[in-house]
Amino acid sequence: MHRILSAFAVSLLVAPTVAAAQQSVDPDPGAPLEMQPAASATAETGGAITAAQPRPQREVGTDWPYYGGDADATRYSPLDQITRDNVHELEEVFTYHTGDLPKGSAAGKYSPETTPLKIGDDLLMCSAMNILISVNAASGEENWRFDPGVPNEAIPYGASCRGVSIYTDPDAAENAPCATRVIEGTLDARLVAVDAATGRPCEGFGENGSVDLWHDIGDRVPGWYAVTAPPAIVRGVLVTGAQVKDGQAEDAPSGVVRGYDVITGDLLWAWDLAAPEQNRNGPPEGDVYTRGTPNMWTTATTDEKLGYVYLPLGNSSVDYYGSNRSDAENEYATSLLALDATTGEEVWHFQTVRNDVWDYDLGSQATLIDYEGTPAILLPSKQGDIYILNRETGEPLTPVGEMTGLPKGDVEPDFISDTQPISAWHTLRKDPLQEKDMWGFTPIDQLFCRIMFRQANYDGFFTPPSSDKPWIQYPGYNGGSDWGSVAVDQERGIIIANYNDVPNYNRLVPRAEADERGLTPIDEKQGAQGPGSSAEGAGDPQTGSPYGIDVNAGWRSPLTGMPCTRPPYGGIRAIDLKTGETLWDRPLGTARRNGPFGIPSFLPLDIGTPNNGGSVVTAGGLVFIAAATDNLFRAIDIETGETLWSTVLPAGGQANPITYEMGGRQYVMVTAMGHHFMETPVGDDVIAWALPSK
């Protein structure tokens, strides 16, 4: 057992700041559906003080008030009207169409990944191009919409808006404009706040309801810097990072994390990992936040009680070459970071990869759990490792192992780490690949993939990048666990994790060859990018480093387009929260839509497809999940893993589902909007199912 000392050193320094907020925020269980006034609200002492106090959090159940269900992001609902015995009776109640489908240059770039919130009678959501929408949760009728006017050129890798956040101002009169507001981050890097009741922009927030996140980032290059995740709100402080389009250049927008006053939109603090003190209130006049640093593109987790926000950090802008990175980048990249949301000061960080050159950025939202009596945070990684850490200190509560003697390669042996942490408690990762794991449609294409296997550098997990030959990265950058994250049923003590089981086949492209191929970063491209969008890393320049990068995502055969490795490509499993042992594990996704040369096979067999998007678990004993590329939405028995119900979606269901209650009826909902990288059809459907009304 080896622990990551850097996390401890930091946590020891800042641990005393924890003491400030010990007030309990457990909501009154007798009235779980109403916002309760803060027990010791100190409104008269002024906004800043009020904001610094923990406030009661909305509860999941009738509502789905946070992206992750409850504030802890467990994706667990106490609703139990739909059970294992009656789930087969589910019928569609309504489909709402957002009307947001790709136009012009957005074709082939849609991956909305949208999950609505449900508050009171309303569903609140964003569309791929950030149109904010309120829909009646029982009828699917639109209440209002607000289009912030995001241009196509702002689409980074894909047009995604995973969700919105809501905030109720404790000091505002109930019917005052923006007393409850809906807030999103946009592809063109703005925070947009509108009134939850009317959709009108909150005039007091930034300029006419909008805050420009490009401020102090540097030259405005549309598509390089974008927000795709819902912002985190802790004690009245809105915290956001941003997606920085991967693989462009070392001189890229900063990965700075910033905290804003959720009412006024004023910057309260910035956390620039390379200059945390100097840039806390923004960089000096004429300067920008440190360029090219690891960013935070996914959904952070809020901890109202401690006043912390937990941020899964990504990698530096140049993912596959690291010798030019600063010590600060190496210290924080691919770490879970806890910041005091009221001050922007670091509390602790926990690093999951040392000197990451595999794009193993942390994509999953972490989940707050109680682990054997300790307030804990559960972190899944793209490598498939699941860690459980002490929320206050970052100290691991489950065993962390250490891989040693790892190969260092020829490209940058001084930079590559020959040791790496792994979870010794639970990993979703499978055994390393062998030649016999190659697949194909016939012996001929299987043979071709075997030749590719033998031509590549491969020494198992953490094989370092190479340029003379391709190298195999397994698991690939899609996980393990990605942004869909995991669901945790603490009543039953079960973690539900869906995962990918797919390698990438990569090669570093020497600069001269990259120049010959015309690989240029986004800021040097002439005009708008062409239609369509290739997979991330499939010919990225990594300008500033000696190599560009070629990624064959999912390692597909150039002959047939089929994966070179045998199925399954994705699965779902149940893990015992007490012991870390697997309770059941099965492939996720049928072969019905997949086959050689892109021809659907219509086979209803569980081959296990790649998947993106998480699950919901319910007190009714069900796991609801779409995610797979077979366009099915299904209910799985949480005890056995058996599929009890499934229905065909009109488009790809690469989004996290939700469940809620209206008028005594439990609904389950998922959006079917497709995903360009997962190659599922595009749609604009928001679909609700329920048991037949009696």
Added chain:
Amino acid sequence: MATYDVTSQPSSPHQRNWAVTILGWVCAAFGLVIFAGGAWLITLGGSWYYGLAGLGLIGTGVLLNYQKLAAVWLYLLVWIGTLGWSWWEVGADWWAEAPRIVAPTLILVLILMCIPALARRR
């Protein structure tokens, strides 16, 4: 004699059966591709199966072209060897078995259908 068989066209015993000949060329062509790739794989340190199976398939093709019943016996050997190798590699993982045994078994069926035509030549 199986008069319903597609390969049993009315022909004299010494006439060439074109269906058998075409299958022979198909086997030889696939065999060449598999042998060439298999030889490459062997030089890269990989499995010997493809090189050997490719040789067997080329031999089967040549024998078919000469309208020899020995083609059937040779291919049966290749096919049984394939089953054994496949089971040794992946066992009862049917998703992994499929690409290893489906196509060779399809060829086996075609070759078995040649038996009436080949047998007549003896």
